[in-house]
Each structure stands twice: as structure tokens, then as C-alpha cells.
Amino acid sequence: MLEIIYQFISQNLLLPITTLLLPVDYQPQGLLMLQTVIKILAILIPVLVTVAYFTYAERKVIGFIQGRIGPNRVGFFGFSLWGLGQPIADAVKLIVKEIVIPTGSNRFLFVMAPILSLAPSLAAWAVIPFDDTKVLANINAGLLYVLALTSLAVYGVIIAGWASNSKYAFLGALRSAAQIVAYEIAMGFALAGVLVASGSLNLGDIVNSQSGSIIHWFWIPLFPLFVIYFISGLAETNRAPFDVAEGESEIVAGFHVEYGGMAFSVFFMAEYANMILIAVLSALMFCGGWLSPFQGIPGLEGLFAWVPPMFWLLAKTSFFMFLFLWFRATFPRYRYDQIMRLGWKVFIPITIFWLVVVSALVITDTPPWFN
Amino acid sequence: MIEQIVFYLFGGILLLSASMVVVMRNPIHSALFLVLSFFASSAIWLLLQAEFLAIALVLVYVGAVMVLFLFVVMMLDINIATVRAGFARFLPVGITVAVLMVTAMGLVVGADYFMSDTYMAIKSVGSDYSNTKELGITLYTEYLFQFEVAGAILLVAIIAAISLSMNKSKITKSKNPQDQVFVKKQDRLRVVKMQSETKGTES
Numbered sequence: 195m196l197e198i199i200y201q202f203i204s205q206n207l208l209l210p211i212t213t214l215l216l217p218v219d220y221q222p223q224g225l226l227m228l229q230t231v232i233k234i235l236a237i238l239i240p241v242l243v244t245v246a247y248f249t250y251a252e253r254k255v256i257g258f259i260q261g262r263i264g265p266n267r268v269g270f271f272g273f274s275l276w277g278l279g280q281p282i283a284d285a286v287k288l289i290v291k292e293i294v295i296p297t298g299s300n301r302f303l304f305v306m307a308p309i310l311s312l313a314p315s316l317a318a319w320a321v322i323p324f325d326d327t328k329v330l331a332n333i334n335a336g337l338l339y340v341l342a343l344t345s346l347a348v349y350g351v352i353i354a355g356w357a358s359n360s361k362y363a364f365l366g367a368l369r370s371a372a373q374i375v376a377y378e379i380a381m382g383f384a385l386a387g388v389l390v391a392s393g394s395l396n397l398g399d400i401v402n403s404q405s406g407s408i409i410h411w412f413w414i415p416l417f418p419l420f421v422i423y424f425i426s427g428l429a430e431t432n433r434a435p436f437d438v439a440e441g442e443s444e445i446v447a448g449f450h451v452e453y454g455g456m457a458f459s460v461f462f463m464a465e466y467a468n469m470i471l472i473a474v475l476s477a478l479m480f481c482g483g484w485l486s487p488f489q490g491i492p493g494l495e496g497l498f499a500w501v502p503p504m505f506w507l508l509a510k511t512s513f514f515m516f517l518f519l520w521f522r523a524t525f526p527r528y529r530y531d532q533i534m535r536l537g538w539k540v541f542i543p544i545t546i547f548w549l550v551v552v553s554a555l556v557i558t559d560t561p562p563w564f565n
Numbered sequence: 566m567i568e569q570i571v572f573y574l575f576g577g578i579l580l581l582s583a584s585m586v587v588v589m590r591n592p593i594h595s596a597l598f599l600v601l602s603f604f605a606s607s608a609i610w611l612l613l614q615a616e617f618l619a620i621a622l623v624l625v626y627v628g629a630v631m632v633l634f635l636f637v638v639m640m641l642d643i644n645i646a647t648v649r650a651g652f653a654r655f656l657p658v659g660i661t662v663a664v665l666m667v668t669a670m671g672l673v674v675g676a677d678y679f680m681s682d683t684y685m686a687i688k689s690v691g692s693d694y695s696n697t698k699e700l701g702i703t704l705y706t707e708y709l710f711q712f713e714v715a716g717a718i719l720l721v722a723i724i725a726a727i728s729l730s731m732n733k734s735k736i737t738k739s740k741n742p743q744d745q746v747f748v749k750k751q752d753r754l755r756v757v758k759m760q761s762e763t764k765g766t767e768s
Binding site: 303333338356371375531 | 567600617620621627628629632636639640695697
């Protein structure tokens with residue numbers, strides 16, 4: 195289905211454009227560039243729509259958990275439709291609002307900070323495979339690329355905190371910097387475990403090395419790393435219960451206290467895009483990505499053979515995205531020294547130990563995962 | 566052709582940002598330009614098909630080292646006027662050292678290596694070539710001993726840094742989490758029995 199649409203656009207829109215506008219020598223490169231742009235749009239537009247409706251889902255889910263209804267007024271054409279128009283109304287409101295730049299702030303860095311925080315979380319989608327063939331950049335070092343880009347998101351926070359010329363923002367930035375550096379190490383070790391288990395840094399190969407059945411997925415042999423990866427993901431995205439960088443009870447709103455309008459909303463989008471990214475990576479690396487959970491079960495495998503592989507990836511991603519909301523509604527915020535203790539003294543030793551265990555499992559060809 | 570454009574673009578950015586690190590008045594701006602120069606050099610490494618080194622440069626230097634660097638620089642209250650005061654006085658010494666270093670490097674590396682015809686053309690490799698794998702094989706077989714020595718030195722450095730920061734002075738308010746977890750109701754709470762009071766008895 196998606197391939198047919200892509201082929202259609204490629205043949206009937208991009209090919210004529212390149213043949214009309216470019217000299218013959220540069221036509222293949224031009225066509226490749228335009229095709230890549232189309233592919234990027236095909237990934238980013240759904241991601242941004244999901245970001246918008248993820249905020250709606252968060253308000254709804256937390257509302258239901260707390261016995262409230264959540265947003266249910268804004269709809270389309272006079273129908274309330276359970277409040278489905280809410281994200282669009284929010285977006286319009288934020289676009290229309292004025293961006294106040296505080297006096298004494300560093301104007302350039304103040305404006306750059308939200309962009310620096312959103313760009314890495316969108317750029318990381320380049321290496322995410324959606325099924326066996328659908329991936330924008332099938333690079334060998336995909337896992338490293340993702341790790342490097344998720345570690346860049348902290349710059350937006352630090353620069354925002356510093357450029358705002360505000361004590362609250364600065365304290366939030368410092369908290370965030372220390373927290374992200376701490377949890378990045380645990381995250382890196384968890385990913386090293388995945389690398390050892392799969393023998394590849396390519397995300398597509400990692401998923402394919404989990405094929406077989408639901409017990410072949412890496413969530414069983416790498417269970418501690420799986421849990422630690424997801425919790426570190428919560429900490430990296432500054433989500434509850436690790437959201438001390440914006441702890442409203444102590445430092446108002448933390449690093450984005452001075453931001454308003456669209457500048458604030460770009461931070462907001464970056465946070466949600468990062469959450470979706472962590473969810474999709476958890477699904478890819480530990481839960482078999484696009485592989486069907488019924489694979490290897492005689493009757494059910496045939497029964498669900500018609501389901502496109504991408505559906506399973508999206509379903510698993512949605513589950514992890516729901517976990518983010520569930521955790522937020524369930525756990526109280528950590529105290530800061532406890533966050534540091536958990537990261538440095540609990541997670542890093544466990545991941546190093548489990549790396550040894552995984553290496554032993556791989557060397558001894560332990561079935562059913564490593565034979 | 567396109568590789569040359571990319572090379573000169575990122576080479577230009579690298580040189581510009583590296584000189585900005587020295588020129589900028591604000592130390593935060595200097596640090597951010599250093600980040601930019603790391604990025605540009607990582608892009609040049611990518612052109613050499615050394616994707617592991619390129620991404621590791623971003624991951625380690627940009628993602629971790631420079632974050633801590635910014636962390637420290639932001640908390641320092643650096644008075645730019647005093648930093649600038651000695652500029653003219655130390656300029657001759659600085660220039661002498663710079664000239665000496667450039668000559669020394671030139672003598673060691675030699676002019677032979679800077680001619681474009683002495684460069685080996687970069688061997689173009691297929692997309693199934695994994696730089697990470699090659700690097701790993703080389704490190705863990707041919708250079709295993711040196712690699713292990715470097716690892717041991719880093720371990721010593723980590724232990725030294727931690728033991729320096731473990732300065733247990735009386736001011737620290739660090740808590741023992743175990744005591745907090747195992748705290749009982751009796752340790753914190755005292756129930757005081759008292760007579761109920763009725764209205765009007767006091768007065």
C-alpha cells in the first residue's frame with residue numbers, strides 16, 4: 195500500500211520535475227534527493243501528528259486514571275467528538291501567542307535552544323526501520339547513531355537554562371545535565387548488551403536476529419537491561435518520576451520557565467517526540483520490532499499472516515508510549531539525590547554485570563536465543 | 566565532486582569554529598563553538614568512511630565531555646576584564662610558543678606528507694563493510710596489550726577522581742538510603758495521649 199503510493203509519487207511527480215529542471219548529468223542525484231525528501235516527510239508528518247495526539251492521549255489517560263474525563267469539548271463542525279480537536283486548538287493557540295524574550299537573556303541562544311532540543315529527536319528517526327525494507331537510512335552503525343543523537347538532546351535544555359537569565363531555569367538546566375549524563379551511561383551499557391546479543395549495530399539486523407517466536411525476543415535474555423533501558427529512557431526524556439528538571443514545586447517550570455508560545459511548544463514537542471523514540475527503540479531492540487507475537491505458534495501464525503508487519507511495531511510502540519503515561523500517573527517524583535543514586539549505584543553495576551552474563555550466554559550458544 | 570564540496574564546507578566550519586573558540590569573549594560561546602568544531606571534524610571522519618570514530622566523537626565529546634564542561638563553565642563567574650588584561654603582555658610569549666610548535670610539527674611530519682600526490686586515494690568500500698567490526702578486530706587482536714594498558718590507566722584515573730571527590734567533610738548532608746528505607750514508625754512518630762477537652766473548662 196505505502197509502496198504503491200510512493201512509487202506513484204516518484205513516477206508521476208518527482209521524475210517529471212527532475213527531467214524538466216535539471217541537466218541530464220545531475221538527474222539521478224536530483225531524483226534521489228527528492229525521493230529522500232518524500233521519505234523524510236512520510237516519516238516526520240506521522241511522527242508530528244502522533245506527538246500532537248500523544249498530548250491529547252496523555253490528558254485523557256491521566257484523566258481516566260484519576261477519575262476525571264479529560265478534555266472533551268473541542269471538536270469539529272459543532273460535534274465535540276470526545277475532544278479530538280483539542281491538540282489542534284492548543285497548537286493554534288501556541289502559534290498565535292507572543293514569544294517573550296526576557297531582558298538580559300542571550301537572544302540568539304534563547305531562540306536556538308528549542309530548535310536544538312527538537313532537531314536531534316527528529317533526526318534519530320532516520321535509522322528507525324519500520325519493517326524489513328522500510329527504512330530511510332539503513333546504516334551499519336544505526337544503534338550508535340541513535341545513542342549519539344539522544345545524548346544531544348540535553349544541549350537544548352542546558353542552553354535554554356543558561357540563555358534565559360533566570361535562576362529557576364538555570365537550576366533546572368543543571369539538574370537536567372547531571373541527570374542525563376548519569377543515565378546515558380546505563381543506557382549505553384544496555385545498548386551494548388543488545389549489541390552483544392545480536393552481533394550487529396544495524397537496527398534491522400537486531401530485529402531479524404530476534405525472529406523465531408515471542409520467546410526468541412531479547413526481552414527474556416536481556417530482561418534487566420530491558421527494564422533499565424526503559425527507566426533510563428524515562429530519565430533521559432525528563433519524564434515523571436524523573437522530571438526534577440521542571441519540578442514545578444521547587445523551580446516553577448525549570449529550564450523552560452521563560453519560554454512562551456511557539457518556543458515553549460517546540461520544547462513540548464521535543465519531549466513527546468523523544469518519548470515516542472524511546473518507545474519505538476524499546477520495541478525494536480527488546481520486543482522483536484515488526485515481528486509478529488504469534489510467530490512460531492502453529493495455528494495463530496497463519497491466522498494473523500495478513501497483518502502488515504508495521505502494525506506490530508506500531509502496536510508495541512503504543513504500549514510503551516502508554517507506559518510513559520501510566521508511570522506519570524502512578525509514581526511520585528524522586529528526590530534528586532535518589533535519582534543520582536539509582537543511576538550511578540544501582541543501574542550501572544547491574545548493566546555491567548548483565549553484560550558479562552549476556553557474553554557468557556552468547557559464547558556458550560545458549561538456546562533458544564544464541565544458537 | 567560532491568565529496569569535495571562537503572569536505573571544504575565542513576573543513577571551513579571546523580577552522581572557523583576552532584578559531585572562534587579562542588577569539589570569543591564569553592566562555593560559554595567558546596565552549597559552544599568547540600562543540601561545533603567537534604561536529605565538523607566528525608563529519609570529515611564520516612567522509613573517510615570511519616563511521617564508528619565519527620559517531621563515537623559525537624557521543625563521547627559532544628554528548629558527555631562538553632556537557633560537563635558547559636556545566637562547569639556556566640557556574641564559574643569569569644570576569645572577562647581580568648582575563649583580557651594580560652593579553653598584550655603575554656602576546657609575544659604566546660606567538661613564540663605557537664611558532665615553535667608549528668615548526669616542530671612541520672619538522673616531524675615533514676613536507677612530504679602534505680603534498681596531495683603523496684596521499685593514498687581513499688579506498689572506497691561497499692556498504693556491507695563495517696568500520697566498527699574492523700576496528701574491534703584490530704583493537705582486540707593486534708593491539709590487545711596496548712588497549713588493555715590504556716583501559717587500566719583509565720580505571721586508575723576513575724578511581725583517583727572518585728576518591729578525590731569522596732572528601733567526607735562534616736558539611737555534607739548526604740543520607741544513607743538504607744537507614745531511610747528501613748525507618749520504622751516508632752522512629753519518627755510519637756503518639757501523645759491527652760485528655761479530651763471540653764468547651765468552657767479552660768478560661
